[in-house]
Amino acid sequence: MFPRTHKGEKSYRLKKRRLEIQIILSVIENHIKKHSSSFNHQLNILEFGCGNGFQIPYLQKLGVVTATDIFIPNNLNLMKQADFVECDISNSPFLDDQFDLIYSNHVIEHIRDLNKAFGELKRIGKRNCLYALSVPTNVWLLLSIPAQYLQKFRLVWSKLRSIDEKYYNKSTEHEISDISYSNKNSIIHKLMDKLKPHGHGIIRSFTGCYHDFKIKSWSKLLTQHGFKLQETFPLLLYAPSEWPIIPVLPVPNRSIICSSVLFLATQK
Numbered sequence: 001m002f003p004r005t006h007k008g009e010k011s012y013r014l015k016k017r018r019l020e021i022q023i024i025l026s027v028i029e030n031h032i033k034k035h036s037s038s039f040n041h042q043l044n045i046l047e048f049g050c051g052n053g054f055q056i057p058y059l060q061k062l063g064v065v066t067a068t069d070i071f072i073p074n075n076l077n078l079m080k081q082a083d084f085v086e087c088d089i090s091n092s093p094f095l096d097d098q099f100d101l102i103y104s105n106h107v108i109e110h111i112r113d114l115n116k117a118f119g120e121l122k123r124i125g126k127r128n129c130l131y132a133l134s135v136p137t138n139v140w141l142l143l144s145i146p147a148q149y150l151q152k153f154r155l156v157w158s159k160l161r162s163i164d165e166k167y168y169n170k171s172t173e174h175e176i177s178d179i180s181y182s183n184k185n186s187i188i189h190k191l192m193d194k195l196k197p198h199g200h201g202i203i204r205s206f207t208g209c210y211h212d213f214k215i216k217s218w219s220k221l222l223t224q225h226g227f228k229l230q231e232t233f234p235l236l237l238y239a240p241s242e243w244p245i246i247p248v249l250p251v252p253n254r255s256i257i258c259s260s261v262l263f264l265a266t267q268k
Helices: 006-034 114-124 138-143 145-170 178-193 206-212 215-224
Strands: 043-048 063-069 082-086 099-105 125-136 227-234 260-267
Touching: 006 099, 006 125, 006 227, 006 260, 063 099, 099 114, 114 125, 138 145, 138 206, 206 215, 215 227, 215 260
Parallel strands: 043 063, 043 099, 063 082, 099 125
Antiparallel strands: 125 260, 227 260
């Protein structure tokens, strides 16, 4: 009933990822050029939450990359001179003052203990370490609603069909008991409740997530955890690839209408 467009989803996601990392790399390179005295050697780089390693080849243009994630993906794409360490960034095995650049892309919103994670990031980063952290915005969350409902309707439709078959098989040809109706209605009520839009990452409440994903909320979070913001750079406007209701679009610098934003920060 709800056909999937795997090819279109994959193409949209790939375009978004390529454009996003290209812009991010350009912003980082420009910052390094402006502060060349702090980065006058080959950079020691950490990407935490690397996923399948898609961004590693881009980061390798800046230096030697170490990548981490909490699990090893089946399609891990490690390029030459890149090491992979399976670990939680909140409890990493790295040395104090080890990295010149620490990078993540859409990872922070999935970390439960940010106090511990940020403390660890400051421990393993050098005093002049540059933190390049990309996160989704509340605009992205709004644009995710159609994709959320598409997935939810698929789930509910499948469950309703299963319920109908279950209770039809339990009933006689001419009669269904009141208990069956009561149980069925209870299950349907729970399914309908699931149709409400939800948040993302560790924040399941939509309204709470919308507030916390605002650019100013992300800025406040980083400064409260001991980071000094050097640059806030809007990246792209896009929707989830499951239902890409808009094309992937670059946005003007300082725009608040964007789906992802990059923060460049240092330790205070």
